[in-house]
Amino acid sequence: MKVDRRSFLGLGLGAVAGISVSPVILKLTDDSSIWTQNWPWTPVPVDGEVSYVSSVCSLCPGSCGISVRKIDDRPVKVEGLDEYPINDGGACLHGISILQYLYDPARIKTPLKKKGDKFEEISWDDAVSMVAKKLSDIRSAKTPEKLACIIDKDQGSVSGLFKRLMKSFGSTNLYTMPSFESYLELTAAALHGKGTTIGFDLENSDFVLSFGAGVIEGWGSPVSCFKANASRKERGAKLYQIEPRLSNTAANADKWVPIKPGTEADLALGMAAVILKKNLFDAAAAAKFKGGFNKLAATLQNDYSLSKTSEITGIKETDIEETATLFAKAKMPVAVFGKGRGDGSQSLKELIAVHSLNCLVGSINRKGGAFIQPVKNYLEFPEESMDDAAKEGIAKPKFGQYVHDLFEKVNVSSQPAVEALFVYQSNPCYALHDTKTIKQAFGKIPFVVSFSSFMDETAGEADIILPVHTFIERLEDIPSGAGLAKMVVGLSKPVVKPLFNTKHPGDILLLIAKALGGSIGKNFEWASYDKCLETVAGSIWKSLSKSGHAILAKGVPEAPPEVDMTFLAGNPASVQSNGDGDLMLIPIDNMRLPSSAPAAAPFSIKTVSDEVLKGKDTVVEINPKTAGSLKNYDYVTLTTPVGTAKVMINLNDGMMPGVIGMVKGLGHTFDNKYVSNKGVNINDLIGPVIEPGSGVDAAFGIKVKISRA
Amino acid sequence: MNKNDKKAHKFGMVIDLDKCTGCGSCMVSCMSENNVPFKEDESNKKDSITWMRVYKLTNGKSFPETEIVYLPRPCQHCGGKGDHGHSPCVSVCPATATDYGYDTGIVSQIYTRCFGCRYCMGACPYHARYFNWWDPKWPEGMEKYLSPDVSPRMRGVVEKCSFCYHRYQAAKDKAYYDGREDIEENEYQTACTTACPAGAIVFGDLYNPAHRVHEIVKPDPHPASINSTVVGKSRNPNVFRLLERLGTNPKVYYLSEREWVRKAGDNYLAGEWDKIKNHHGSESHG
């Protein structure tokens, strides 16, 4: 056939016409849309059998009960556990995000060893024997005190095992990170004797006087506090919030009393003076106070007159008088302390001064007040057998009482003061003040072993990382604390099989002890951590394993404790802030951002306001009056004696003039694009201020200079 | 469809703003329940998918008179003018990819039908609708936590709060399986409601006088006398709806004892609020 132009044209047109009327186009159109509905790169969750597992959350000291919905063996949703004695349904955003921690890209999947600047994977056997070898060397050198250990908290069986290892090894250098629980115990120790702690019966109190406690910002046991706060309206209870900034708690309170930062102790003492002067105190209780109560009372009338207190704190005399009076006259008042979440640096003088108000009005061990009870040691570890080296070791003094003392010691010593450091589930390189000096100390410790689930700032400084299961992959007893009125031990369960080549921290300690052998090995002769827990939990194991928790104490404790006013009667000095800037930089605790380990999950970060984090910048709060000509989202440089940072500003009428508020929990630097490299870590800007008399780091802020960037 | 669903429901919510702490649990619970994705930078709130978004409101006064309130905003499941089911968004969707459930009052969203014209987003005054500007991506392995109850959405479609419709389906299935006619109040609760640690959210059937949401809201079944497009106004003087005057007829109600907060729920001309603020809720504004 001859194909001329005409027939070609005809053929072409015919083909087009043919295809148009055939179903081909329709079919292709349909198929292409079906393809868009099934894009292979959009995940399709697999369906399966639904089941629920209950457990306990230990992301924070809250210790809430959780219920995990699973599809076959995959956990898909976390919710608060109904009828759990602490939270009774409801969970905070971090608890709900637990699965993002489980699958966190920053998880450490297998033991690692530092080589140069990088980590290389090693086997568990190698990792454990390297640790054992180092520890043996330390012991051979007869310097067991040169093994130091930092753990996240004091209570529970895992902490118990760390303590046991340290003791069997012969070192007293075991430290816990500062926590609300530790401040409660320090306060209780000063006023009521060692070994006691404080719980607040918020849900029954009719007048909560909060000295900056972020009752709905993660303070105490967060969900429990949310609930107690939410029921205020129905109960006719009042909340007065004293702090420089209109926090969420202040906004939700019946009254917000702005106060000059760092003068809370003075206000508490001023209020005590009012209560004494007006005879509103509980005379029967006060009669039993020890340690120079009369002297204190006299000092108060002298140094803390209304006018003086008003001048120090910046609060109107009438407000001080009225608030103190309302507090003292309430049926079941309670004064709560611990600024923000309560786990940041705090002045012991302030905590004691505030708690003295509870003592003064007779709110101790009374419904709706503060409960003083001994710290319950519910675990029955067998007595350690100690060899001579251990006995000699533990006779040597500890470097200091607090974790900052340890780093101070390391930094000032020319010879390594610490040969090996264990860090368990804490992130001192991020969370302690003046992170530069902390990292410097890490650099001076020859052998750092991290027990972490995530590659965070501290794990990054380690020589060996022994990755631990996340808490939803493991069994563990979770004692409540955090200022709860009840004492509950929950059982955290392995909701999901461990995803990676990680181990239970307890099992790792068993392995290390075994490798060390001798009396140390003998002190750890359990077959596994799980078996160990079952044994040491003794009498409560049945309840733990059956109902998932055991209640150690609830209701009003019977015997009123002793009250010893010695600390205040000694008229200790107040903490002053460092620096010479004309503004004050204070940290802000934000419910949506954890300030310590572990860092926020992507979901939590997602909820953070653009008035807190914008792009990669921290946004600080400043009163429009203080900001002068600066506009919202202008860049400024903050300069403190410790560091400088470029941030954006948010003009916020809720911030006291002269004060700049910066959120805690940003500025992580590890490798996780969803949470890290966002904003600045406030701990890079604030340095420790050691409180005279107590030795705690009590920095409440730092003087700062601000300039347009 | 199901014989166990003879009765029509009108599911709704009342959120106590005096209890709400702004904690964000509802936001995260919603994201986790409904497979909402996340991306590296979520600080641009105008492209950040949050079916439940907690707004921060201030009274605009300067220190120390400033006040803050948090206002959680799911989709309002608008009944539309006269509550006839022509929600602002539903009535405009050209492809019927979002629809009004006359038996539930729930405004649905069908991701596989939506072709991403975004007209519904323009029509919604509450910014309750979100577009998938990006392909949803989870870090490697994390897609394992996705729930099969809710399909992850592909790029290019709109999504929004569904009142956790799958939970309704599950509750209905269970009732059917048990041979019951209808579901109980506690059987169908949304993920934000159950998560809220403050108990600020109450969810239930606005038609059912036994449900808490009905008890608190006391919805007026008659059209408002001044504006006949407004139906279901609360007879509780402390309860209000967002932009009620537009006639969108939201099924999400808010509760606050604070006057400035109630006033912030809608727009008022100068002086208007003072005239009506003390009136009984139901006739408080036209």
Added chain:
Amino acid sequence: MDSALIPEGAKRCAFPKFALGIAIVGAVVLWGVYAMGLIWWKGLNQTNMNDNYGFALWIWADLAVIAVGGGAFFTGLLKYIFKVDELKNIINFAVIIGFICYSSALLILAIDIGQPLRGWFIFWHANVHSMLTEVAFCLSCYFAVLTIEFIPNILENRQANKVPFFHHLAHNMHGVMAVFAATGAFLSFFHQGSLGGVAGVMYGRPFAVREGLLIWPWTFFLFTWSAAAFGPCFTLLVTKITEAVTGKKLVKDNVVHLLAKISGWMITTYIIAKIIDTIYWATVTVPGLGLDIDHFYSNNAFYGYWILFTEIIICGVIPGLLLIMKSTRENPTLRLLAIILGVIGVCLNRWVMVLQIMAIPVMSFDTWALYIPSWQEVATTVLPVAYGIILIAVTYRYLPVFPQEKELNAVQPVTETE
């Protein structure tokens, strides 16, 4: 080189010069196509739109080209239905401009939607309550009509016309064109209107919402009216530009004056309606929703009262008056000014009815949302303009678009002067 294709007796520039021009504009097209590819491949994250600004530059461009493309349906209506015979001298060009505008509009829609491959769901799962459904149906049908109206002109190409079938087809199509013009006018009426309805029915958006007649908000009628009023301005403007570029007079003054006069009266009546609508909206509708008109025009420098004043007075009242008065209408400079103002005015109206709506907060605690388009959006918006220039250049070169061209340019210089 391509002289065999050029209409008989018409003078056109040399092919290389033509090719160079096309190549330059073609480069812009390629830039646009690249951006379009990016958008289809990577999704709408290539734009600066966001959840507040779900409608942005494109939808404005879409509405604007459709509005200015309104010259086609309105001229067709006048020519074929009202038998205004002089308009036969500009109808071809009006149709081509309309074709460009509507094909551009469809292309923009295909880029704008998040799931282009599902675009047809608008027909398949049509929601009759949605103005956008109405837009989609009428727009596609009208585009088909425009294509049909365009075909005879194409077939009049010197070579095509040699084929007897094509010759007769073209001839017969001209004969029945009145039917299509009527259909087109009807369809156009509805989709122009439904585009207006898109805004007017958004009762959640006080800035957009209008009361109306039955299911149609006033914006429905205002959009149709304004497209009919300002569309011819655009036809005249493009004609003027084409004349300037080619250096030839292509349409006789009486035709231009007639179209300008009709446009002038349409603009004037439209703007009166628009003013009434605005006053009613500002004094009744909006206060009824608790808002003061200030709310929509304050807070930022961009969306100020100036925009309202510019749209209604400078680009509405003024061109209307200039075009209805014989002296100003027949003054080429003032007429051109009026035409330009008119085109700006209708485009500004579409901007306001799409973008300003998105920018304005409705909830008392919400904030204004402003947006700046990304380069991909700009490129894809420029794309239809470049494509339009090419299509006009090609059709002008090869088709007998302007029946009066030969007559008006009868005395040709010996050498080409273009």
